[in-house]
Amino acid sequence: MHDKRNLEKKLFLRTLREAVSRAFSHGLLFSTILSLLLNTHFLSYYLAMTRTRTYDTNPEELYADGDVDEGIASTMTYLQTEGVLLRAEQNLLGEAFLVMASSAGVQQQQEVLLWLLEPLSKQWTQSEWQEAYLTDSTSLVRLCADTxxxxxxxxxxxxxxxALKRSGFRKGSMSSENSSKTNSPAEHPMVxxxxxxxxxxxxxxxxxxxxxxxxxTQALPGEMxxxxxxxxxxxxSLLGEGKTKLPKGALTFHDGSQFDISREAYSEPNEADIRNWLRGIRDSGYSILGLSAxxxxxxxxxxxxxxxxxxxxxxxxxMEFRHIKQLVHLxxxxxxxxxxxxxxxxxxxKLLHPLFLHVWQALTSSWSSLLREGKAKVPDLHGVLAGSDLKVEVxxxxxxxxxxxxxxxLCSVLAAPGLNAAVPSLEQAGQVSQMDDSSVRDLAAFASTSMVGFVLNKKDLAIPILKICIEAFGWTDSEAMSKVTSLCGLVILLAISTDNVELREFxxxxxxxxxxxGLTLESNAIISAELVGLCREIFIYLSNRDPSPRQILLSLPCITLQDLLAFEEALSKTGSPKEQKQHMKSLLIMATGNKLKALATQKAVNVITNVTSK
Structure with missing residues (x-):
């Protein structure tokens, strides 16, 4: 009995300390923390629990009494009404209680979420503010004037x-009543x-x-x-310069930058406040959609x-480049x-087509400008700085x-194994390629079982995605190139496995x-083995169904027909993919007159992809 009570005491002190330290680390006044916690029934509840009842050492017991929530809620409401507790501070404390509730089981999470979110929902769902502030962009200007x-x-x-981040199921946190329902899993508490x-x-x-x-934009006030x-x-941040030190009560954006959350106490928003508000709503809004998904x-x-x-x-x-990046990522x-x-x-x-169509055009234009003129000319800096300043270029x-x-x-996500389980392996596809075209499947057969198959069956969507893949081989960014290769590999597999002539020709x-x-760029040296492997797959499994691979090799400056025939004979004598890749590498080096910088032998390869040679 004594040991159980000690464990309960440790659990209580740990959860209480976590709530206090989290709030205090964000700059919440210590007096506010004490007035909040000591005026709740938390301590009296704990004393009553340890003196009169015996519990298993389960976090759910901390939330077994509704009076606890009511006490906390009434105290927080009182402090907010009195102007002692700002909304930002209330959110920090609310998050601390979510941390504690996350260990207490599904039912307790739902109760805490209801207590925290119900007051917000009543205001959020009112039609008056939506009609006043969300009908168009002009009304949004009025919202930013209502501090x-x-x-x-x-x-x-x-x-x-x-709340979305802090809620959900953790190992061991499912209550017995939920864990027993193996065929009907408990609904997420935020649904x-x-x-x-x-x-x-x-x-x-x-x-x-x-x-x-x-x-x-042209009709907006200057401050907006x-x-x-x-x-x-x-x-x-883009220049890698030191970050400005802000107060402890600062909110951190998804890119690591911060701003002072105590700004809500000021009467008039300034340019910086509106900028941070727009950015915070955008980032958190994207994150909510991603977490909900x-x-x-x-x-x-x-x-x-x-x-x-x-x-x-x-x-x-x-959209500016930095905004699209956040939209995609979050x-x-x-x-x-x-x-x-x-x-x-x-x-x-309909979600991906407008994105990829725009991004393909925007990236193509900016990369062309960067590689030819040394300036990327992205939309984010229009109206901010001009000229040939080196910092602007960086x-x-x-x-x-x-x-x-x-x-x-995002292209690599499209090619994720879990979304493309129905695509046959290279060995299986290779066996099919040795048969006549009547043995291969229609591309449409993969539309509902493979994400890449789905994309390729939607021509309007497939074209900009495939164009990005093609052009990425000429962009001097090995990190981006390494992410595209997985999608290219699946496209090759589907070309081998299906009878789609257009895909095979592509x-x-x-x-x-x-x-x-792409192998002519030194920046691709780090992924040269993967690129040679893709060349091998195309030649081994598709050159008997399309003449283009042979024609392309014969168009290289230093190859003869005899060289190509000798290469094909060497391939026929080995079934080892490793040896076949080595033959392909040797042929490419010879056929280009050793002009493939990505394949050049180096004692130490040190590729810097963030600097473009001018």
Whole structure:
């Protein structure tokens, strides 16, 4: 009995200390923490529990009495009413209680979430503020002039994001009543809250995105236009310069930068406040969509895809590179990963097509400018700085590379094994390729079982994605290139496994040629083995069905027909992929007159991909 009580005491002190230390580390006044915690029934409840009752050492016991929640709620409400507790501070304490509840089981999580989120939902779902502030971008300007409500919206969105992150199931946290229902898993505790949060949030994101539309931007007040430009802190971050030290009560953005959350106490928002508000809503809004997508059916089957697509893609062509990067990383990657396959048509085609179409054009233009003129010319710095300043060039190149890598990461997600389990292995595909065309499958057969198969069956979607893959071989960024190769590998597999002539011609001509061209760049040395492997797969399994691989090899400057025949004979004498790759590498080096820098023998390869030779 004594040991059990000691364990309970340790558990209580640990959870209480976690709540206090988390709040205190964010700059919450110690007097506020004490007044909050000591005026609740927390301590009296604990004393009553240890004196009169015996419990198993289970975190659920800390939340077994509704009076605890009521005491905390009434105290927090009182302190906020008295002006002692700001919304930002309330959010920090709320997050601390979410941390404790996450160890207490599903039912307790749901109760704590209801207590924390119900007051927010009542305000968030009111039609009056949505009609006043979310009808168009002009009304959003009025919202930014209403300081108190502006920060109220901000803290509602950011706290909902934290609630999604802090909630869910952990190993060992499922109660016995839920863990016994193996055929009917417990619903995520945040599912019931998505229906009231998402509709206004999507309207808000749509209105923010519209601010960058030229027709809207030119009509905005000067302060709002200035707030839409990149801050000095963001510029310094791009340049790798030291971060500005801010107060402890600072909110951290997804890229690591911060701003002071105590700004809500000021009467008039300035340019920096509006900029941070826009950025915080955008980042947290994207994060909420991405985290919601991880809930699977509970999100995808209960949310209108049109409203999500409209909010995210209506003005994607006006987005700056850093905004698209955040959109892809926080929202689109999870949406692709967790979308049920029977909903790919409803969700992904219209979501991904406008993105890839715009990004392909934007990246092509910026990379062409960078490689020819040494200046990337990205939209993020328009109106901020001009001229040939070296710092501008460095920032532009950093923004370009960041977006390029994020888009290529999205391409690698499309090729993830879990989303393409139905695609045969290379060995299986190779066996099919030895048969006549009547033995291979139609490409449409993979549309519902393979994400890459789905993409390739949607021609309008496939074209910009495949063009990005082709052009990435000429961009001097090995990190981006390494992410694209997995998608290229699956495209090759499907070309081998199907009877689609158009796909086969693309792989044998465009892709094969682009890979060889990519080997001329020293920046691709780190992935040269993978690129040679792709060349081998195309030649071994497709050259008997399409003449392009042979024609491309024979077009290289230092090869003869006899060389090619000798190469084919060498391939026929070995079934070892490793030896075949070595034969392919030797042929490419010889055929190009040793011009493939990625294959050049070096004692030490040190490729710097963030600096472009001028």
């Amino acid at each position: 108190q409500f502006m920060w109220s919206v901000f803290h509602t969105v950011t706290f909902f994001e934290k 019931s809250h998505l229906s009231w949060m998402l509709p206004p949030l999507l309207k808000l994101l749509r209105a923010i995105h519209a601010l960058w539309s030229p027709s809207v 236009r200035a707030a839409m430009l990149m801050s000095d802190v963001e510029k310094a 991880t809930l699977g059916d509970s999100f995808f089957r209960c949310v209108d895809p049109h409203s999500v697509i409209l909010a995210l893609m209506e003005n994607v062509q006006q 929202a689109l990657v999870p949406l692709v990963k967790f979308c049920p396959s029977d909903l790919w048509d409803a969700w992904l085609e 920032m532009e190149e950093k923004l370009l590379r960041d977006l390029t890598r994020e888009i290529c990461s 792989v044998c001509k465009d892709l094969f040629s682009a890979i060889i061209q």
